[in-house]
Structures are given as structure tokens and as C-alpha cells.
Amino acid sequence: MNRISFSRLSLLSVLSLLLLAACSAPAPQVASTPGNSAGMGMGMGMASGMMERHRAQVPAPYAGLSSPVKADAESLTRGAAVFTANCATCHGDGGMGDGPAGVSLNPVPAAVAHTSQMMGDDYLFWRISEGGVPFTTAMPVWKEALTEQQRWDVINYVRALGRGDVKPGQAVGGAAYDPQAEAAQRAEVLAQSVAKGQITQAQADNFTIVHAALEDHMAASPHDSGSGNPAERQAAVLAELVQDGAITQAQADMFSKTHDLLHAAGLIE
Numbered sequence: 001m002n003r004i005s006f007s008r009l010s011l012l013s014v015l016s017l018l019l020l021a022a023c024s025a026p027a028p029q030v031a032s033t034p035g036n037s038a039g040m041g042m043g044m045g046m047a048s049g050m051m052e053r054h055r056a057q058v059p060a061p062y063a064g065l066s067s068p069v070k071a072d073a074e075s076l077t078r079g080a081a082v083f084t085a086n087c088a089t090c091h092g093d094g095g096m097g098d099g100p101a102g103v104s105l106n107p108v109p110a111a112v113a114h115t116s117q118m119m120g121d122d123y124l125f126w127r128i129s130e131g132g133v134p135f136t137t138a139m140p141v142w143k144e145a146l147t148e149q150q151r152w153d154v155i156n157y158v159r160a161l162g163r164g165d166v167k168p169g170q171a172v173g174g175a176a177y178d179p180q181a182e183a184a185q186r187a188e189v190l191a192q193s194v195a196k197g198q199i200t201q202a203q204a205d206n207f208t209i210v211h212a213a214l215e216d217h218m219a220a221s222p223h224d225s226g227s228g229n230p231a232e233r234q235a236a237v238l239a240e241l242v243q244d245g246a247i248t249q250a251q252a253d254m255f256s257k258t259h260d261l262l263h264a265a266g267l268i269e
């Protein structure tokens with residue numbers, strides 16, 4: 001299997017959860033549209049790069065906002081309606097970025113159900129309110145079309161989708177987040193990276209261990225709160241894991257280094 005054959009999902013899975021939220025690689029674009037920002041060695045620093053968006057400082061007046069809307073059943077019901085009417089066409093019923101209207105977009109719609117797990121309230125609210133304007137992407141601006149409550153409701157809903165707490169609607173089709181498939185694909189990508197000499201077996205093993213710790217942590221305390229972009233959230237959660245004794249600082253550092261190597265190898269944007 002060569003790298004073109006990795007699906008977008010499998011690349012997302014390498015970075016799954018934390019890393020995943022901070023960066024990912026829309027692989028199908030590599031094959032179909034050479035020269036776009038997802039291409040090997042071409043993604044860095046380009047305006048459409050997910051890495052750039054995920055490291056962007058949340059601007060005023062959004063910075064530091066936290067959701068005033070509890071993710072209760074009513075909010076999720078309202079959020080489902082907002083999502084189906086406004087978002088599914090691009091992001092897919094399951095919020096994995098595979099809606100019919102998103103196929104031809106560059107960059108493609110984000111797998112928000114998954115990536116939202118590691119995004120601060122303020123980051124999500126900013127990105128939905130102001131859309132792709134700061135980054136010249138096709139993500140629409142929602143601050144006029146949707147009320148503040150509708151935006152918080154849809155944030156609650158996409159996070160619930162990515163945790164499997166709600167079943168996707170059936171408006172346009174699209175995959176649901178599948179943790180088992182993600183894990184299998186992640187293992188495969190790591191094994192191939194080792195086989196190609198891009199990372200060592202020790203780095204791959206450490207990646208798997210730290211990733212499992214991250215998943216445990218998130219299952220125990222879903223990150224519905226907190227602020228900041230995915231890179232900031234990732235650093236914060238890794239630091240928390242070290243502080244809790246779940247992983248060592250050395251493991252956290254090796255995890256970050258492995259990420260950089262995979263990035264350098266073109267496996268992630």
C-alpha cells in the first residue's frame with residue numbers, strides 16, 4: 001500500500017484526538033489535485049493549511065468565550081436541526097467532512113465531529129461565526145444566519161456526534177465517527193511509517209501508548225470546556241496527563257517528536 005492509498009480518515013487517525021485535532025491530511029486531494037496544500041511537502045505555510053488554522057490565535061471578541069448553553073437533550077435536539085439544515089451538506093450527516101457538497105472543495109470540509117473534541121469553545125464559536133474568511137476557505141460565515149444560541153447548540157451537537165452520544169441524521173449520507181476503524185488505520189499507518197524508516201518502532205509504540213492515555217482521559221472527562229485552538233488544547237491535555245502521572249514528560253515529548261516526523265514525512269499536513 002502506498003501513501004496515496006491512505007484514506008483521509010486514516011491520516012486523521014494518526015493524529016487522532018489531540019494530534020488529530022491539531023493537524024490532519026486530506027489525502028484524497030493528494031491524488032486528485034496535485035499541487036494543492038495537502039500535497040507532500042507542499043502543505044506547510046500555505047493559506048489553506050489545516051495546521052495553520054489549528055494554530056491560529058482566537059481573536060477578540062471571541063478569545064476566552066465559554067459556552068453558556070449546556071449540552072442537554074434540548075440543546076442537542078436543536079443542534080441536530082441546525083446541523084441538518086445548514087452543515088450536513090458539506091460536513092456529512094456524521095460530521096466527518098464527507099457531505100456531497102464538500103467533495104469538490106479545497107480544502108475539504110473538516111471532520112468536525114472528531115476534531116471538535118480538541119477545540120476550545122472559543123475556537124469553535126469563532127470558526128463557525130466568521131467561517132473561512134480569515135483563511136479564504138469555503139466554510140461559510142454563520143454569525144448572521146444563526147443566532148448565538150443556535151451556534152452553541154450546533155457545537156454541542158457536533159461534539160456529541162464525535163463521541164457517539166447521538167446518532168447521525170439521515171439527510172445527505174456520510175460516515176459516522178468509528179473509533180475501531182480509526183484505531184486499525186492508525187496502527188497500519190504507524191506500522192508502515194516504521195517499515196519505511198520514517199519513525200522508529202519505539203516511537204510508534206510510544207505513540208500508541210500516549211494515544212491510549214489521551215483516549216482514556218477524554219472518555220473520563222469530555223472536553224466540553226476550556227478555550228484555545230487545537231494546538232493549545234493538545235499541549236494543555238498532554239501537560240495534564242503528565243501531571244496526573246498517566247504518562248511521563250519523556251513520553252509526551254516523544255509523542256510530539258513523532259508527530260513532527262510524520263509531518264516531515266508528508267503523512268500529515
Ligand code: HEC
Nearest residue numbers: 086087090107108109110112115127132137138139140154
Ligand atoms: C459550503 C460547505 C460548508 C458548509 C455548509 C459548512 N461548512 Fe464548515 N467547513 C467547510 C470547509 C471547507 C471547512 C474547512 C476549511 C476551514 O476550516 O475554514 C470547514 C470547517 C469548519 C470548522 C473548522 C474545523 C477545524 O478543524 O478547524 C467548523 C467548526 C465547521 N466547519 C463547522 C460548521 C458548521 C457548524 C456548519 C453549519 C452551521 C458548517 N460548518 C457548514 C465547509 C462548510
